[in-house]
Amino acid sequence: MAVSISAxxxxxxxxxxLIRGGSVRLWHALACAGFGFFLASxxxxxxxxxxxxxxxxxxSSI
Known part of the structure; x- marks a missing residue:
């Protein structure tokens, strides 16, 4: 559980x-987050x- 929270x-x-730097737009980040939630199921x-x-x-073994 600690690893997933850290990730x-x-x-x-x-x-x-990336959003603050202008490399990624907010809508792109939201689309990726949505994809992650659907992929998790x-x-x-x-x-x-x-x-x-x-x-x-x-x-961790390194």
């Missing part, structure tokens, strides 16, 4: 910086969670 905070900061969600867990485990 959400990190991605939120990145999105905020599909069968791909466990695979994505496992992949993120593997990557974070690999990074």
């Amino acid at each position: 959400v905070v990190l991605l939120g900061i990145v999105a905020f910086v 599909t069968g791909a969600a466990p695979t994505i969670n496992d992949a993120i867990g593997a990557v974070t485990g690999w990074i």
Whole structure:
């Protein structure tokens, strides 16, 4: 759970910086957030969670 909260905070900061910098429009960010919410309710969600867990485990072992 701590990893997912950290990932959400990190991605939120990145999105905020990109919106403030003008690289991403607010509507683009909202569309990506909506896509993420819909993707989380599909069968791909466990695979994505496992992949993120593997990557974070690999990074923490460095």
